[in-house]
Amino acid sequence: MQVSTKQVLLSVENLKKYFPLKIPWTQALLKRERPTVKAIDDISFNIKKGETLGLVGESGSGKTTTGRVIIRLIEPTSGRILFDKKDISKLSKENLRRARKDFQMIFQDPMASLNPYMRIGKTVSHPLEIHKIGTPAERKEKVLSLFEKVNLIPAKEFFNRFPRQLSGGQRQRVVIARAVVTNPKFIVADEATAMLDVSVRSQILKLMIDIKEDLGLTYLFITHDLASAKYICDRIAVMYLGKIVEIAKTSDLFKEPLHPYTRILMGAVPIPDPKLKRSKIIPKGEIPSPINVPSGCRFHTRCPYATKICSEEEPELVEHQGRLVACHLFDKK
Amino acid sequence: MANTTNTNYGNQMLSSRIGRGFRQLMGDSSGVMTFIGLILLSLFVLMAIFAPYISPYSPVEPSGAPLLSPQWGHIMGTTNLGYDVFSRFIWGSRMALLIAVIATSIAAFIGIPTGLLVGYAGGVTDRIVTMIMDSVYTFPGLILAIAIAAMLGPGVLNISLSIAVVYIPTYYRVIRSQVSTIKSELYVEGARSIGAKNMTIIGKYILPNVLPSTIVVLSMNIADAVMTEAGLSFLGLGIPPPVPDWGYDLAKGQQFLLQNDWWMVVFPGIAIILLVLGFSMFAEGMDEYLNPNIGEKR
Ligand SMILES: Nc1ncnc2c1ncn2[C@@H]1O[C@H](COP(=O)(O)OP(=O)(O)OP(=O)(O)O)[C@@H](O)[C@H]1O
Ligand SMILES: [Mg+2]
Numbered sequence: 253m254q255v256s257t258k259q260v261l262l263s264v265e266n267l268k269k270y271f272p273l274k275i276p277w278t279q280a281l282l283k284r285e286r287p288t289v290k291a292i293d294d295i296s297f298n299i300k301k302g303e304t305l306g307l308v309g310e311s312g313s314g315k316t317t318t319g320r321v322i323i324r325l326i327e328p329t330s331g332r333i334l335f336d337k338k339d340i341s342k343l344s345k346e347n348l349r350r351a352r353k354d355f356q357m358i359f360q361d362p363m364a365s366l367n368p369y370m371r372i373g374k375t376v377s378h379p380l381e382i383h384k385i386g387t388p389a390e391r392k393e394k395v396l397s398l399f400e401k402v403n404l405i406p407a408k409e410f411f412n413r414f415p416r417q418l419s420g421g422q423r424q425r426v427v428i429a430r431a432v433v434t435n436p437k438f439i440v441a442d443e444a445t446a447m448l449d450v451s452v453r454s455q456i457l458k459l460m461i462d463i464k465e466d467l468g469l470t471y472l473f474i475t476h477d478l479a480s481a482k483y484i485c486d487r488i489a490v491m492y493l494g495k496i497v498e499i500a501k502t503s504d505l506f507k508e509p510l511h512p513y514t515r516i517l518m519g520a521v522p523i524p525d526p527k528l529k530r531s532k533i534i535p536k537g538e539i540p541s542p543i544n545v546p547s548g549c550r551f552h553t554r555c556p557y558a559t560k561i562c563s564e565e566e567p568e569l570v571e572h573q574g575r576l577v578a579c580h581l582f583d584k585k
Numbered sequence: 586m587a588n589t590t591n592t593n594y595g596n597q598m599l600s601s602r603i604g605r606g607f608r609q610l611m612g613d614s615s616g617v618m619t620f621i622g623l624i625l626l627s628l629f630v631l632m633a634i635f636a637p638y639i640s641p642y643s644p645v646e647p648s649g650a651p652l653l654s655p656q657w658g659h660i661m662g663t664t665n666l667g668y669d670v671f672s673r674f675i676w677g678s679r680m681a682l683l684i685a686v687i688a689t690s691i692a693a694f695i696g697i698p699t700g701l702l703v704g705y706a707g708g709v710t711d712r713i714v715t716m717i718m719d720s721v722y723t724f725p726g727l728i729l730a731i732a733i734a735a736m737l738g739p740g741v742l743n744i745s746l747s748i749a750v751v752y753i754p755t756y757y758r759v760i761r762s763q764v765s766t767i768k769s770e771l772y773v774e775g776a777r778s779i780g781a782k783n784m785t786i787i788g789k790y791i792l793p794n795v796l797p798s799t800i801v802v803l804s805m806n807i808a809d810a811v812m813t814e815a816g817l818s819f820l821g822l823g824i825p826p827p828v829p830d831w832g833y834d835l836a837k838g839q840q841f842l843l844q845n846d847w848w849m850v851v852f853p854g855i856a857i858i859l860l861v862l863g864f865s866m867f868a869e870g871m872d873e874y875l876n877p878n879i880g881e882k883r
Contacts, residue, residue: 325778352780364771369793378789379779430779 260334261438261470262322263298267331269314269321273543289542291317293494294331296569299438304464304471306485306502308478308517310539314494315474316360319440322472323355324348336437353383353434360443362423366415372404373411376430383434398429401466402459421452425459432463442474457484478517482506490514493550494542500575510577512555549580557581619870625863633678640672644829648672655848662848664834665841668827674852676829681860684745684824685810691749693803696756701787701795703757704764715761722754726809727816734822744823748813752806759802763795801872808864815857831856 270288291314299305307315320326322333324340333341335355343351359365366375376398377391386394392411399407402425415423424444431439441460445453457480464471475481481488481502488505490498490513498511509515539554540546546553552562561580569578632639642648647667648659655662661670703714721729733747767773768791776790817823818832826833831853838849 323778325774349780349782352778357775357778359771359775361771365775367772367776367790367793370789378776378781382780382782382785427775430775434779 259300260298261301261303261336262472263332263334264322265296265332265334267295267318267321267333268292268329269317269326270329287543290494290545291542292321292328293545295491295494295496297489297496297499299470299472301437301470302468303487304473304485306481306488307472307474307491308476308481308488309491310517311476312493312539312542313491314542315476315491316442318491319357319442319472319474323352323357323438323440325357350383353379353385354436355438355440356431356434356436358424358427358431358439358441358444361447362420362427363415363447365427366423368415371412371414372418372426373413375415376426376433379430379434385434394433395429398433401463402426402429404429419452420448421456424448424452424456428456428459428463432467432469435467436469438470438472440472440474443476444473445480446475446477453480460484490517493540493545495550495578496569496576497551497579498575498577499569500577504575510572510575510582511551511579512557512581513551549578616870618866619874622863622866622868622870625859626867629678629682629860629863632675633682636676636679640669640675642669642672644668644672644676645827654846661852662846664837664849665846670834670848670852673829673834674831674856677831677834677853677856678860680741680824680828680830681811681814681857684741684748684814685807687741687745688748688810688814689752689803689806691745692752692806693756693799695749696753697760697799699753700757700760701764701792704761705768705783705787705791707765707768711761711765714757718754718757721750722758726751727813730813730817731820731822734817739823739825741824744814744817747817748810751813752810755806756799756802759798760795763798764791767791767794798872801868804864804868804871808861808868811857811860811864 268290269292270290273287273289275286293314295318297305307318309315317326321328324333324343328341331341332339335351340348340351366372370378373392373395377395380386380391380394385391396407396411399405399410404410404422404425410418410422415426418426428444444460445456448456460471461484463469471484473481473485485502487499487501489496490505490511492513498505498509498514500510505514506518509518540550546563548561548563548565549555549558549567552558555562559580565580567578567580567583569576570582572582645668647663648669649663649667651663651665651667659669659671661674663669664673699714699718703711730747730751733750734744737743737747773786773790776786781790814823815832815835818830819836821833821836823832824830826837834853835850835857838846838853842850
């Protein structure tokens with residue numbers, strides 16, 4: 253790929269995640285092959301140190317699964333995950349547990365990602381406790397200063413509160429504080445702002461950018477909101493039905509989306525000025541089931557430019573004008 | 586296999602049905618119900634604690650002529666051996682509460698950790714243990730207790746143990762079904778993502794979230810244990826006489842009911858009913874207080 257491996261923090265190679273479908277065991281005995289949900293179907297990408305890579309796509313395209321697999325909250329079916337040049341997909345349980353202080357995840361729903369029976373001070377200091385960092389007094393000090401950084405002020409008062417006593421935005425601040433308390437190198441932010449009020453959303457985005465600069469973080473920023481992706485990401489990967497169909501610099505992608513799917517997504521971005529409203533191209537029909545993936549290019553069933561080859565041959569993610577795209581329209585002849 | 590996903594504490598628990606009936610009767614005033622339950626409970630607990638000071642006579646020695654009807658000096662009459670029924674009424678609360686509490690503690694001590702570990706582990710272990718627990722659960726409680734009590738013989742601990750066996754599956758089922766939903770909550774995944782060990786996750790992230798329903802099961806359970814204990818000693822499988830025990834007194838009194846000596850039956854009976862009611866009302870009230878949305882699901 254185009255980046256020299258020196259600066260690469262995370263490199264994902266041929267990653268797959270198939271979920272076996274739950275079927276009655278009587279049927280399972282009869283069938284040799286169990287049907288699977290192909291949530292991620294062979295993706296490769298890398299993220300440079302200090303970079304924010306966006307991962308966008310429709311609901312069900314496998315974004316959350318990608319986030320979970322690359323920090324091994326769930327096990328990959330196959331593929332390699334190189335984090336800081338170490339293959340974390342091969343780490344033993346105990347080594348993985350120890351390594352977790354270096355990569356964290358911010359979940360979509362701040363209401364559900366905090367233990368309702370744990371005070372938020374404890375919630376944020378718990379990672380330090382688990383990884384035996386500092387004395388109790390030092391931990392408290394660290395948490396209080398972090399609370400101030402994420403604007404939970406007065407920090408001392410917030411320290412003893414329970415999640416139910418906080419607003420959604422405040423909870424997401426707690427989640428962010430917990431994610432960064434161990435000074436990780438890498439954070440997966442899964443739709444970190446999707447469940448928040450529009451007014452709070454930009455504050456949280458700003459906070460994430462500030463924190464990133466302060467601590468020298470690297471983000472995988474998962475979202476289906478292209479506006480926030482444009483705001484925060486250096487590069488964007490577009491995902492469709494378990495595959496990455498295009499990766500490009502944010503500015504390039506918004507200037508000239510290559511893949512038909514990306515173009516359609518762009519058309520669906522809400523434009524604030526009603527006079528400028530572009531004609532919306534909405535993909536025909538529903539996203540196909542990840543159990544029975546269409547043959548050839550998996551987007552051909554909804555693609556306005558589909559030709560015969562599209563239903564027969566799966567396009568590779570190839571370079572085109574310094575960008576990566578997987579579409580027969582850009583095949584090098 | 587039984588469906589255990591909803592927070593139903595099981596219809597095997599008689600007390601839960603009693604409590605629910607009261608809840609319907611009381612409508613919105615479940616606070617009143619909890620309060621009445623609490624008062625009943627406190628009365629019996631105080632009675633048990635201060636039995637030596639408030640009972641007028643020794644419960645295990647004759648204190649008057651046999652079979653005196655209720656009168657001044659023996660307000661609940663005397664038994665066929667001349668024991669004071671009121672004194673046995675008071676002292677009986679000790680045995681009832683003692684065995685109920687020990688039995689419930691044993692059941693909780695085994696059922697809760699098993700439910701936590703097995704629910705968290707899932708998989709084959711879960712299926713096997715749940716199958717065993719379900720088969721115990723569907724077995725009629727009193728009959729199971731009778732069988733075990735007959736095997737173990739009399740004695741406080743043996744009786745408690747045989748009652749405990751009946752209620753272990755109740756804890757197990759309630760805890761397991763909650764754990765299997767809670768373990769897929771985002772905050773549990775969050776705990777894993779910060780590198781928490783499984784035991785830490787169970788202890789700090791799952792247990793606190795199942796504890797409220799445990800309290801409800803606990804108090805319903807005590808109520809049922811009181812009834813089961815009375816049943817066992819009614820059948821002569823309980824604490825050997827002359828230790829004051831309501832179930833035994835009930836059985837004894839029944840022999841004299843035909844000759845119209847009603848007081849030997851009625852007063853121990855009232856004691857059992859009131860204590861069970863107290864726990865049931867309290868439990869149901871707590872249930873509504875701790876899980877305000879469960880009422881609608883039923
Ligand atoms: N634990 C699981 N078991 C079975 N299938 C799963 C599991 N988790 C996800 N899937 C399936 O994998 C596919 C991708 O899901 P995923 O949650 O990664 O999508 P997403 O892009 O994050 O969508 P959204 O925008 O709705 O969050 C979906 O079809 C989903 O049903
Ligand atoms: Mg998602």
